[in-house]
Amino acid sequence: GQQVMQIPQYQHVQEGEDFTTYCNSSTTLSNIQWYKQRPGGHPVFLIQLVKSGEVKKQKRLTFQFGEAKKNSSLHITATQTTDVGTYFCAGPYSGAGSYQLTFGKGTKLSVIP
Amino acid sequence: GAVVSQHPSWVICKSGTSVKIECRSLDFQATTMFWYRQFPKQSLMLMATSNEGSKATYEQGVEKDKFLINHASLTLSTLTVTSAHPEDSSFYICSAPETGWVGYTFGSGTRLTVV
DSSP states (O other): OOOEEEEOSEEEEETTOOEEEEEEESSOOSOEEEEEEOTTSOEEEEEEEOSTTOEEEETTEEEEEOTTSSEEEEEESSOOGGGOEEEEEEEEEEETTEEEEEEOOOEEEEEEO | OOOEEEEOSEEEEOTTOOEEEEEEESSSOOSEEEEEEEOTTSOEEEEEEEETTSOOEEOTTOOTTTEEEEEEETTEEEEEEOSOOGGGOEEEEEEEEOGGGOSEEEOOOEEEEEO
């Protein structure tokens, strides 16, 4: 079945430093989605990338979708304590008449003030 | 944006009892609801997909007789953990696709502890 691998598993950064998490799929994806889960909270949708080579920005967050549509990255510039949480990438696959998501294991970001 | 309300937020139950978790879509019709389970410090594992008016589809390894899913209306899906055991203790989260299937809205999750 489809596998989505994400690295690193953990990342500790000093406030103000940059952060990047990488995601790789075993299969070509129609799109890739990114979610953020704060400690004790639930995943919140951040963005969806659809096109090959697509780059999208949300303030200090930059999302990229690889040319082959099998990998993606999330880069945060000048991290802040509010960025703390686990970032998941997820790719859809077709099953049971619906599009289910396969999640990566997530990258847990800790920001040291 | 779309909101999925999930209740209860946390529940403690005795081993052998059943627990029902509800997820309601508040401002949209959720014809499909996904149910996930998340162990501490781990990723989300899809348990089952429920479609309004039809039987749920369970992922491999998930006991359908233990995790009963009902999706009787376009705004309500329920997960019942029957005869719960301590190993069923986990964080259960529901999720529904947003309009046009761009992103999925998650409920706030239910932390189940079986003692």
